Amino acid sequence: MTNSKETDNSSPYGIGRTVKRILAGAGGGLVLFALGALVHQSGAWDKLRTSLGGTNVAPALTHEAQEKAAREAMLAARVARKKDKEGKAPAPLQPVGHDGYFVPPSEADIPKGPVGDAIKRGRDIFVDTTRFASRYAGNSMACAQCHLDAGRRENSAPMWAAYVQYPKFRAKNNKINTLEERINGCFNYSMNAQASPAGKAPPPGDDVYKELMTYMYWLADGAPTGEEMRGGGYIKVKETARGYDYARGAKVYEQNCVLCHGAEGQGRKEANGKVRFPPLWGPEAYNWGAGMARIDTAAGFIKANMPLSKPYSLSDQDAWDVAAYINGQERPKDPRQTGEIEEARAKFHKDEKSYYGKEVNGKLLGVGVARSSPAGT
Amino acid sequence: MKKTDPQGRPSTPPVDEAFDPWEQVRPVPLFVLAVVFALAFWGLLTYVSEYQAQRRGLEQKAETSLLSPVTSKPPVATGALSGSPGVADGDQATLGMVALGKGQAWSCASCHGEAGQGNLNTPRLAGQPADYLQKQLQDFKTGLRHHESMQVVARALTDQDMAKLASYYAGIKLSTTVAPTLGGDLARGRAIAEKGDWKTNVPACFSCHGMGGEGVGPGFPALAGQKPDYIFGQLAAWHQGERKNSPQALMDGIAQRMSFEDMRAVADYLGSMQSHAPASPPQL
Numbered sequence: 001m002t003n004s005k006e007t008d009n010s011s012p013y014g015i016g017r018t019v020k021r022i023l024a025g026a027g028g029g030l031v032l033f034a035l036g037a038l039v040h041q042s043g044a045w046d047k048l049r050t051s052l053g054g055t056n057v058a059p060a061l062t063h064e065a066q067e068k069a070a071r072e073a074m075l076a077a078r079v080a081r082k083k084d085k086e087g088k089a090p091a092p093l094q095p096v097g098h099d100g101y102f103v104p105p106s107e108a109d110i111p112k113g114p115v116g117d118a119i120k121r122g123r124d125i126f127v128d129t130t131r132f133a134s135r136y137a138g139n140s141m142a143c144a145q146c147h148l149d150a151g152r153r154e155n156s157a158p159m160w161a162a163y164v165q166y167p168k169f170r171a172k173n174n175k176i177n178t179l180e181e182r183i184n185g186c187f188n189y190s191m192n193a194q195a196s197p198a199g200k201a202p203p204p205g206d207d208v209y210k211e212l213m214t215y216m217y218w219l220a221d222g223a224p225t226g227e228e229m230r231g232g233g234y235i236k237v238k239e240t241a242r243g244y245d246y247a248r249g250a251k252v253y254e255q256n257c258v259l260c261h262g263a264e265g266q267g268r269k270e271a272n273g274k275v276r277f278p279p280l281w282g283p284e285a286y287n288w289g290a291g292m293a294r295i296d297t298a299a300g301f302i303k304a305n306m307p308l309s310k311p312y313s314l315s316d317q318d319a320w321d322v323a324a325y326i327n328g329q330e331r332p333k334d335p336r337q338t339g340e341i342e343e344a345r346a347k348f349h350k351d352e353k354s355y356y357g358k359e360v361n362g363k364l365l366g367v368g369v370a371r372s373s374p375a376g377t
Numbered sequence: 378m379k380k381t382d383p384q385g386r387p388s389t390p391p392v393d394e395a396f397d398p399w400e401q402v403r404p405v406p407l408f409v410l411a412v413v414f415a416l417a418f419w420g421l422l423t424y425v426s427e428y429q430a431q432r433r434g435l436e437q438k439a440e441t442s443l444l445s446p447v448t449s450k451p452p453v454a455t456g457a458l459s460g461s462p463g464v465a466d467g468d469q470a471t472l473g474m475v476a477l478g479k480g481q482a483w484s485c486a487s488c489h490g491e492a493g494q495g496n497l498n499t500p501r502l503a504g505q506p507a508d509y510l511q512k513q514l515q516d517f518k519t520g521l522r523h524h525e526s527m528q529v530v531a532r533a534l535t536d537q538d539m540a541k542l543a544s545y546y547a548g549i550k551l552s553t554t555v556a557p558t559l560g561g562d563l564a565r566g567r568a569i570a571e572k573g574d575w576k577t578n579v580p581a582c583f584s585c586h587g588m589g590g591e592g593v594g595p596g597f598p599a600l601a602g603q604k605p606d607y608i609f610g611q612l613a614a615w616h617q618g619e620r621k622n623s624p625q626a627l628m629d630g631i632a633q634r635m636s637f638e639d640m641r642a643v644a645d646y647l648g649s650m651q652s653h654a655p656a657s658p659p660q661l
């Protein structure tokens with residue numbers, strides 16, 4: 001642009017004209033910029049892009065957005081139904097995520113007030129049992145070690161599915177069990193309450209039960225009673241032709257479990273002494289009366305959840321074998337055993353897949369192993 | 378108009394009488410001018426906001442380094458105090474490797490800082506579990522973990538050197554706070570670190586690396602106070618299949634299921650956590 005030349009000889013494009021044009025251009029530019037910013041801010045551009053088929057939402061967020069929408073829809077339907085005097089508003093639907101599993105409420109939605117406080121205390125007991133229910137914890141475990149993601153994870157016996165199953169008849173004690181009685185069982189066996197400072201599970205009506213049940217009730221918000229919910233309990237791993245084997249399991253354990261749970265099944269602790277990876281056998285693990293001490297239950301948990309971040313990575317055979325290896329080790333005794341192991345086996349462990357009262361590597365299992373110092377906290 | 382004169386020479390080409398050697402003024406269309414200005418505004422605003430963010434970051438950094446004078450304390454003292462096994466006898470040799478290097482290999486401190494505090498892409502070593510550091514050195518030596526500079530260094534070290542260096546760095550107590558550098562969403566980063574994303578099988582970082590991100594020996598390194606650039610770089614390397622030495626390929630799978638947004642978020646969050654390095658590597 002050799003502007004100077006023209007400005008001399010052609011009057012219509014004089015210097016004044018050029019300045020005017022530049023000013024007009026600057027003004028137009030500002031207007032354009034403002035318009036662009038406005039369109040960007042309003043989100044219309046993003047909407048257009050998504051409607052044209054481009055996915056604008058990060059894939060990691062989609063399942064969360066879907067879960068949130070499912071719960072919001074249920075809550076909205078509840079409000080509509082309450083307002084509707086004719087009773088024609090549709091019943092709220094069970095909130096379900098992209099994978100077809102129930103969506104429990106998010107922790108951010110814990111209500112304020114006494115109920116919310118109880119929910120939070122229940123959650124604390126659930127994830128850090130040895131700290132928040134220390135009187136009744138006789139080992140280094142916590143509810144959330146077997147009920148993953150603080151009791152929310154499908155196929156790891158989630159609490160939203162358990163809550164709607166009680167009261168229930170259980171063959172284990174041959175009577176109708178309330179939810180409190182069921183949790184009492186967890187303390188007696190999985191938390192090995194016999195070795196706790198109190199020496200027993202929380203007494204009936206204890207706050208520990210109330211708080212845990214409040215937490216569970218809240219997690220099950222929107223779940224229908226009576227339904228055996230998808231993803232509830234642990235999965236059942238098909239029995240394999242080769243059965244389960246302690247020796248084969250030792251190899252699977254070495255390759256997949258030692259990193260976190262240790263060669264001696266002792267688990268691992270943080271520098272401050274807090275348990276990071278739970279012990280699987282020995283005095284700090286669940287006792288012989290726990291459901292997890294049964295090989296089939298453990299195989300189901302392992303298959304669907306272990307190693308952490310790699311669910312379903314073990315073959316059925318490996319899951320059975322490693323469960324046999326873990327449950328073929330000595331652990332705290334079954335608190336129900338008063339006489340001989342033989343007798344307790346016939347009475348409490350009759351038809352179950354367990355090494356209780358059997359010999360593995362020339363050692364009779366079920367004798368029990370106790371903490372060196374009682375209530376070692 | 379073809380004509381040839383009697384001698385058969387071509388006639389001179391016709392001259393366009395209207396030809397003007399001075400190009401006519403064709404003013405730039407107003408619209409183009411406007412677009413140019415709009416882009417200029419955009420650029421200017423972007424520049425200004427970036428500049429401000431950078432300045433804020435620098436100010437924060439200056440503040441944190443003022444807040445934690447521990448950083449500048451000589452590592453020698455803490456190393457000797459920690460009383461971890463390898464340090465006591467081979468003190469001189471270990472410190473030599475740290476500060477001066479060994480043979481062809483340059484010193485650790487030349488990249489990782491005088492107290493092993495790291496810098497940008499160079500990881501912090503202070504307070505890492507000794508077994509973890511030792512394994513990484515071995516992996517650099519064998520090529521299982523790939524890094525040209527570290528391979529040169531690791532090849533110059535004997536197994537004993539590695540053990541001594543590992544326990545030396547594990548014993549350094551160093552409390553630092555690092556300003557986030559990646560512009561990640563800290564709230565999202567915290568959610569991933571504390572709760573994880575179970576539906577995509579990304580467990581909480583803390584479920585293995587310790588509730589304070591302080592690392593759980595022997596296999597899980599400390600994350601709290603690690604350099605965000607380094608954390609992001611490693612996650613990205615796993616994501617792309619460039620780093621392959623995670624036990625049981627755990628981190629490979631986890632990083633592959635993470636979005637880059639989430640990696641930035643979690644790297645920034647973990648880096649900006651207060652690091653509590655254990656005095657001695659965790660037992661049991």
